[in-house]
Amino acid sequence: MDWFTAIQYAGAAAAGAATAIVGAPVVVGALGFTGAGIAAGSVASWAMSAAAVANGGGVVAGTAVAILQSVGAAGLSGAGAAVAGAVGAAAGAGAGAAVASAVEAVAGAAAADC
Numbered sequence: 001m002d003w004f005t006a007i008q009y010a011g012a013a014a015a016g017a018a019t020a021i022v023g024a025p026v027v028v029g030a031l032g033f034t035g036a037g038i039a040a041g042s043v044a045s046w047a048m049s050a051a052a053v054a055n056g057g058g059v060v061a062g063t064a065v066a067i068l069q070s071v072g073a074a075g076l077s078g079a080g081a082a083v084a085g086a087v088g089a090a091a092g093a094g095a096g097a098a099v100a101s102a103v104e105a106v107a108g109a110a111a112a113d114c
Contacts, residue, residue: 014092020084020091024071024076025072028072
């Protein structure tokens with residue numbers, strides 16, 4: 001891999017990490033996990049209801065519903081931001097690699113046509 005390609009992958013990974021860290025709380029809020037609690041009629045209210053029914057009337061600490069409510073209320077913790085950033089970086093690098101492969105394929109096909 002040449003240095004230019006490495007820089008492109010690093011940039012895509014950084015963009016993915018930043019997008020995930022900023023976007024995760026936005027998505028969680030859009031699902032209905034808000035600072036004011038679970039929004040009525042939302043995906044969050046459905047998930048909370050299902051979790052409560054499955055657990056005999058309460059939401060167990062550490063479950064997905066409890067963690068998402070925590071993120072909606074307080075934002076990502078340091079560990080949560082690290083996980084979101086790592087996942088976003090991997091997704092960004094993967095997307096960068098896919099785009100680079102597509103561009104190379106198109107460029108190769110165009111060169112073959114000449």
